Amino acid sequence: MLETKLGSLRLANPVLSASGTYGSGWEGRTFSDLSRVGGLVSKTVTLRPRHGNPPPRIWETASGMLNSIGLENKGVEWFLADTLPKMRTLGPKLIINIGGETLAEFVQLAELFCSAGIDALEVNLSCPNVQEGKLLFSTDPRMTERTVAAVKRVANVPVFAKLSPNVTDITPIARAAEQGGADGITAINTLIGMAVDWRKQKPVLSRGIGGLSGPAIKPVALRMVHEVAKCVRIPIIGVGGARTAEDVLEFLCAGASAVEIGTASFVDPAVFVGIVDDLERLLTEVGSSVGAMSRSMLRNLPQPPPMHGRQAELPR
């Protein structure tokens, strides 16, 4: 009833942790039985250690929060030696989120993780907090396609492309990811926002801007998941403000095949298991399943035309 598939990745249920909001899962292991979670998505791993941004890094907003962490992590070497073995003891499928500053770094990370043995890769093309003067990968369809294709060439597991909502139109980017061979799309990353301290007449966060997450962005995420679902044939991992089983079902209907829970795990470290239980109860009540709910809003819509017919739309 709860099983779902993301390409060749089979999950016991569609509930995943989101990247950057549950560490490696290890930190939260005492709060609930994590083996019951569909999958764990790691915090973004980069090639070299990254110190991240100076504090203050977070600020609660109406029904959400801003963060500007800046991908603080100890780098892939540490992750492989220390973190991955711990994650393996937790039970769920392991989806490793990788972040490169260049295409070559993405490839290198993918190679390292694929030889270490994981269940899937999530390619972070969209962190809003680490620009360093470079273009965000997922604001550019060509970079998206090239990066995904390069990762795919070396990957022996499904590859999901995590996209940014901070674009005028997400559909060309989603199609570019599909064209590059992505096995799925994760939508969405955080929305760029700002909080202001009027007494100091300056932004609250040290870097000025941050990524908005939490229930406040759920309608935006649902809209974008639906838009992406209408234009690609690969599965979608919905993410953005989901915190209940009802939210998960909404994302499934809109076009997702699995859903990541992010900010809600700050609020309740044991949130995942509660959602899985509620999901089972709700689906039993209505006599349905995750498979039947997933993409149900798209069944009456025309299928997207074949991809090569769409390429002319991509800026070259």
Place this chain on the structure above:
Amino acid sequence: MQTKLLRVRRVRDLGGDSFALEIDGPIPTTLPGQFFMLRTERHWPVLLPRPFSLFDRAADGSWGSFLIKVAGPGTKALVEQRTGEGVHVTGPLGRPFSDDVLEPVCIAGGIGLAPFLSLARRYRELGRPLPRLLFGGRNQAALAGIEDFAGIARVFASTDDGSHGFHGLVTQLLDSLLVSKVVQPGETVFCCGPDRMMHAVAKLCEQRGLRCFLSLETYMACGFGVCNGCTVEVQGPRFHGWPYSKACQDGPVYESCELSLH
């Protein structure tokens, strides 16, 4: 570690926007300086839990209390709760004050008094000498909670307006106690209070040859090490060259020499 849904026992107004939120237990055994993440069951309009040191605790854990100064919607929602309403409680979390210091000089300001009640009780149970407590506030009303320390600490109060105890800042009180040799160079200070006061205390300790540990307050989303939001700038061997530290795991207690105090 589990998050428990507990009930509000009562909320006591301590004046000056400060409150004692009393919660029916079970409240687990907690070391001085450790904290809990609290959030209201009602939730709306506040999303994230907020971190607080445990203040009082019944010996059997049947209830506990937290000192809360209203600073925004999150703290306001917590102190506006009525008896019987639900509070989600996660903890104890974090690294406490070092237990190896047998005769600490505790310095508190405002709700920074919280960690020292359990410290004073613990020291009495262990048969250690009474800890010294220096408690500073703007006026007498700002010294709420001090009465709980009768018999379990040597209390020295200071008020900015002279309405109670020493007339002056708590740093000036510390200096006067150094002169009268109640406090000696080489001793260890445990400090908790507003940032400005803690910085002043840390600076004075450095000048007077005292070791100083601070219990920091930072914005925190999760409390268990996954949000990376509560980081403070640090230095020293404990952090292996990493410039940031998570206050929820490495702290909230840091030695002042580990911090980049501006």
